Amino acid sequence: MPATSPGGSRIALNNEFSQLGSRLVRFGQAMQEPCTTVSDLMRLAQACGINLKLRVVAESQEATGGNHVSS
Known part of the structure; x- marks a missing residue:
């Protein structure tokens, strides 16, 4: 191994x-x-030393307050 200077x-x-x-x-x-895939994100995160954890949550109208227009 070569010596290195400061x-x-x-x-x-x-x-x-x-x-x-x-x-x-x-x-x-x-x-x-x-268009980035989850596997692409995982690979890029690992290259940065990041342990990426994703969670998918389904959104319903009840959860959003039922913001819809009725006639």
């Missing part, structure tokens, strides 16, 4: 943060795209 390790650390930032940006973009 400046060299700082550059490596900056590069790691830069790469993480890029992965987080991509994850955020994917979350905003309606």
